[in-house]
Amino acid sequence: MATELSRPAAEKVKIRLKDSSEKEYPKGCTAFDIARDISQRMAKTAVAARLNGKVVDLNTPIYQNSSLEILTFDDEDGKDVYRHSTAHVLAQAVKNLFPNVKLGIGPPIEDGFYYDFSLPKSFKPEDLEAIEKEMNEIIKKDYQFVRHEMQREDALEFFRKRGEDYKVELINDLPEEEKISLYSQGEFWDLCVGPHLPSTGRIKAVKLLNLAGAYWRGNEKNEMMQRIYGTSFPKKRMLEDYLKRIEEAKKRDHRRLGTQMELFSLKEAGPGFPFFHPKGMVLRIELENFWREEHKKAGYQEIKTPIILNRTLWEQSGHWEHYRENMYFTSIDGEDYAIKPMNCPGAMLVYSSGQHSYREFPLRFAEMGLVHRHELSGVLHGLMRVRAFTQDDAHIFMLPSQIKEEIQSVIALVDRIYKMFNFSYYVELSTKPSNAMGSDDIWEKAITSLKEAMDEKEMEYTVNEGEGAFYGPKIDFHLQDSLGRTWQCGTIQLDFLMPEKFNLTYIGEDGNKHRPVMIHRVIFGSIERFIGILIEHYGGAFPTWISPVQVRILPIAERHLDYAYKIRDEINKYGIRVEVDTRNEKVGYKIRQAQIEKVPYMLVLGDKEKENENVSVRKRKEGDQGSKPLKEFLKIVSKEIKLKVAE
């Protein structure tokens, strides 16, 4: 094909490249030809191409004037093609080793790929090694990935004959007019839209990571398949770096750090019911104090509602019908009671215990409410997913005309609080679920309000169809843990239904009774989950203002203990959390301990300091800061704490 390029061809096509330069190529040339024309390096690193906006195989012939971008592993789409092709190699390897396996699907995902298989015997971890070896054989053979298009009936017949029931189901579900495409490499054929790498040999480093069950098509009513996860890279070194990164991330795991730093613990005695230890409590109380300050400033009033309430209330709120599966129950004097899974009904009762005027609106009731939810045993995860947690809740009652502005002010509060910790977050809009109460009209109205509020602020968000609460749509704020898994923290839910159910009213300008609109919202989400995220975000090295121990005094020898205690008492007077390492150890040892425990400030005290009434300051990140008068140190630390400096 290289010769074709140099041969004068009758017909040419104009190709506009990524740098918006334009060049002519013979009609029918491929993206790969053009990559080769650009540079040797480009030809080597190219994995696929974007032709007029669509990602295609490198060997796709081009017959029309087009815009073309050569994709490499560094492009997100290129990465997907690379991993997707690796998934096909995985499927081929499994098929070679276990010929009676049935294939599910095998897409690329963030950081890798997976493939779902159905096989009577279950894969053992040892099998992964054998499969990986087989994959490397397939890579070595450098099979071409070849695209084939088939008539629907032929494709159905093809997979039926091979006993690939899942593929048959997939084809049957494809729209009538859709072209059916298959890809083959060597003997292996798979239903696939593509695109793919030119050949298996392009895959340079593969690693199978783990094994898990996954329901066919993500539906728990379907049979469970065996999913193999893996990843691949164009360089061995990149794979090693990736694996190292995972290892490092595991060291930041809040469950591990939480134990090490004595923040909290989880016991068999109470699965999903975390125990907070003194140091974890310090962190928690600091967060709550901060939260109270911010909410007072933002015009919220705090309330507290009971944990246990009568069944009739839950019937009224709709929880009995829509949320019973997740609730715990008890009985008192022969009557049914429920342990609250949400705070809203309590807040409704507070609202309805008096008359309200439109002049009070928006009326903001905040509540640190402890809720219990029966989560499935398999989903429990440290502090991130528990069965009892404290929501930093609020219920805001207002006029319909105040919706947009109020939602925007909650969004602003979320943003302000998250920024305190340098969190980056992403936002989802969740719409009407299948078990919802209320009419489509009301839902439509609520969803539109949320959209408008966000669009006006030019926020980026994705829409999560059918994932709203049963009483209203919501805006969700997601934060990431150390492994990049995301957890929903903040949420803003617009509710026209609860006020209806509880017959809430306010007296309007006209002197008549009207129905208020309500917002449910949390910012931390749950204090427990938020603390989990915080631990992983900072790797345990918290900003000074929330550090359980802010200053540790390290006396050099026993004779410096008295001076250490004197300094400690002095620091204590400033409300700074300080402790003395009284152990009879060398200073290097004490420093190591304090470093491991991520104490922000260490004060080394010996003869020199005692003599000059000084302290030697060491910061956990910067190291030795030299010695200075205590007063000066106090000034620096107090200011850092007061301003809540985030590192």
Add this chain to the structure above:
RNA sequence: GCUGAUGUAGCUCAACAGGUAGAGCAGCGCACUCGUAAUGCGCAGGUCGCCGGUUCAAAUCCGGCCAUCAGCUCCA
């Protein structure tokens, strides 16, 4: 809840092929009195997740349950 894996001292992990448990760190004691990431010696610490079975003998083999981990489903 489902699939797979794991469960031994406060923590991290050993104990080959059944013969009633061992190390490092942490803790405690003693000596050293020390200057910015581990001083030395000694002591103590275990219902081997729980229940049952096989066996002369079970941490080890088998069954049930519980918890944890990864993922699926679900959610703050």
